[in-house]
Amino acid sequence: MASVDSRYNYNNQSFNIHVSASGFRMRSLRKTVLLAILVSVVLVLALLHSWPTRAYTTVDVWQRQGPVVERHLEERLPEPDHRLGNIPFHVRDNVASLLARNGCVCEGESGGVNLPFAQLLFPRVSAHPLHTAFEASELEEMKRRRAKEYKSFQERSQTPTDVLIIAEANNPLQYPTQGVEVRPLRTIIIPGKTSDRINITATLGTLNVAAEVDGMKIKGDGEMHMSLSSSLLPNLNRQLQFVTYTNTLFHPNTADTVQLETEGHQASFSIKIRHGVTPKLYNTGSKGEYNVSALVTIATKTFLRYDKLQDLINSVRRYYPTVTIVIADDSEKPQTILGSYIEHYIMPFGKGWFAGRNLAVSQVTTKYVLWVDDDFIFTANTKLEKLVDVLERTTLDLVGGAVREATGYTATYRQTISIESGEEDGDCLHMRRGFHHVIQGFPNCVVTDGVINFFLARTDKVQQVGFDPRLARVAHLEFFIDGLGSLHVGSCDDVIVNHATKIKLPWVSQSESDKTYAKFRYPPASSDATHTKNGLLFFKNRFQCLTHN
């Protein structure tokens, strides 16, 4: 009776007890007693019926103390197989040098001429060791804590599908090596073929047969270890077409490693156990042309710059009169912002830049979100339909545009980002200006890893990556670093927004709000070193070094 749309009610039952006032006459005491016994028996039976009859098994979800499974395939030149060890070879340096080293080294490009134009024409790579975010006195403790948190993270994020498995040569078994998946606590058929008796072992579920074939000897059906044999090989292989796996140990996202064994040979493969990815689709409004108001919400954060913010809003309204604008505001004395289709959120004073960005995107209900800074100005070149077109027609998750300064200089700020594995000290993060490829069919657009602060993105992906509220002041690429592996990023230079002037003319004095803005924009050192940009890269993302040009 608890229908989906009913009010959320902790007490799932609601019943009325009527005490009849008209009386209830018993013919004799015996009948009363008998009736009472009958009712009690019925109630007891009912209680027993609904009593949990399942014997609940316990599950071990403890974090382990032992070493974590080695994830990556050995990336260095392998130790020679002893039988092949004496065969000579010559290293190809140009290829061998591409292989990962043991850990990563924090170094930039040295030397170079120190001319005025040098950094412009010959951008050198600089390297920044990140442990410097911490005082020497706290560094050891920070490393210890980071290592502990990282180990927990690894246990939670790795699954048996990450383990290296190598298929034996000349194995008479035929079996699936990829693509076998079952929903938690469900059952599937697993295909296979053999040339002799076969033993199958699982650890998170049981094996059985959905149909029995004549002439078979089956042992352990319904258990975690099953063996099948027969004097007739065709029958054995027909039986193998009916082998089922049932997951019995619940986990929302893991894998079971199934072992197969026959005379003299073994094999193993993974069965992914997971719910599957539930889609998060958005309604797109009417078909036909792109309805920007139905598809896009504009999001921004403001702080003490209501004049610039109003200029932004006015410029947006010239081209998109009904698109919703979400504004996160952590000014000290928040002002009212008038206008339809505006959602204004007041935050604690100075809560911060990325906190405000995270707030704004957390409120978006349309398929796409457009990020703008509060000092942008829309022009006739700010055609959001072009950005929508890119995301509607490609598999990209985010596409940046270009920002034009008052000088006419237009920037796309494309950055490629890569990670080089380190060891206990952490990985090395490398950022370089540039992009990977041009996008086929969109000649003004490229694929890259980071872009400027003017971009259209799939709302669900941006919300999933998030803007870390620990970043209070200056931050930008941290969002794209957090999005690595998750966001497929593009950049188009033909959709342009203007940037309200930043040029400080010497004869114009700074306004009070400008001064306060400058004070918060370029802050003093934070008290919590793990909340500074470098401190976060070190602790949160487990990097040891950042290099960039």
Place this chain on the structure above:
Amino acid sequence: MASVDSRYNYNNQSFNIHVSASGFRMRSLRKTVLLAILVSVVLVLALLHSWPTRAYTTVDVWQRQGPVVERHLEERLPEPDHRLGNIPFHVRDNVASLLARNGCVCEGESGGVNLPFAQLLFPRVSAHPLHTAFEASELEEMKRRRAKEYKSFQERSQTPTDVLIIAEANNPLQYPTQGVEVRPLRTIIIPGKTSDRINITATLGTLNVAAEVDGMKIKGDGEMHMSLSSSLLPNLNRQLQFVTYTNTLFHPNTADTVQLETEGHQASFSIKIRHGVTPKLYNTGSKGEYNVSALVTIATKTFLRYDKLQDLINSVRRYYPTVTIVIADDSEKPQTILGSYIEHYIMPFGKGWFAGRNLAVSQVTTKYVLWVDDDFIFTANTKLEKLVDVLERTTLDLVGGAVREATGYTATYRQTISIESGEEDGDCLHMRRGFHHVIQGFPNCVVTDGVINFFLARTDKVQQVGFDPRLARVAHLEFFIDGLGSLHVGSCDDVIVNHATKIKLPWVSQSESDKTYAKFRYPPASSDATHTKNGLLFFKNRFQCLTHN
């Protein structure tokens, strides 16, 4: 010169041009011209140096029009291999019935006695077809749009690692079937063995050798198709230990299917191409006992119930005087909330329940977040340290507690949630009261899929799943539905919070704020049908049916 902590500057260069006022005397015009030519040549060389010399390839990231790859292993009884087709078999119904049907059917439990206690003692399963969220006139359009959005989603979320691959029997090739991974645009060694000449083909990268072995014939090294042969088999296998794969087509998260071919045999396997999962670790504060203020932020949403909210805050402060409380508030006339360690966020009036929840958790900077409703009361039984202990020591992501009503009735509201694959009409969502297993070492705790609105959770996981701001009013399990496959959920019944009374005493009239609260709490139909609970389940999550007891 653009160091990581420097101000974010679109113009990456900043240089000063000094015009010397002291004059500049040229000895002769010729020297001027020569100098000008020299400077021009230097500048041109510099420009050429920094000119992109890479020929950027184009990449195809278009969404495809064709059918999407079939993900799941055939879950029904297979068609017989023609050679085995005439071998008789008998179906085992108890096992065969566990296999997935063709699509899912929307049906509950019928019949049952309609007694006052019936739903309490014999909770029946009811089934709710979700298309009923839409008017008949709009349903076809909604189905069409949903199908289109779903197809895009599938293309973006599936990778070649989902495809079923079956290893051939008696294959002389030895090769990896799982666990091979490379970071984008990087290089790894891929191991293998053969018995004869071998051809290797990749599609998203090139093959090469890191070292050359004598007596080898190598063709296509550095290309997408490479062949190796030799008259000496040991040399061929030694060479195979030096084969490298270099990813050349950038994608942040995909896989390349590598084909191997030798005389009469083939094999294929996937190389995952991805950045790897960058951790998002949190600083935990001092070691030793659990420092709840450093580890936990309390988050809640309030609407018109400042008296209850203040009661909550006062009760929290009795036990946790310095823990941060984040409050999302969409009341019409927001009041100030006094107190330290309180962060109060003002939203547009009536913006909504899940929007407020999403806002509150978007602001949390500690490792864990504790969700409470604004009418809870902390007592001596509300020991947050116990919940922290569970998450610190297990791999769970979220653990619920228990809520005690004024009557003494204490609820944990445990729900198991599963999805049954449907076909074009969508999947079936099944929710049942109960849990899966007891947690080893925590006898008061179990593993389940959904819990009551009093829980401690890992902040990064909750932020990743999110509370969909499209859910304006009543909603609860939608968060856990969105979290399926991502959140590992537990529930402990020994950490209890009290619920401020809901019993409406007939002689106490409702206050004005209570009346407004009731009006918004139990709302009229929304204008956008895809933003109702059933409409969202239908469109966003692509379900056709919900069953529950």
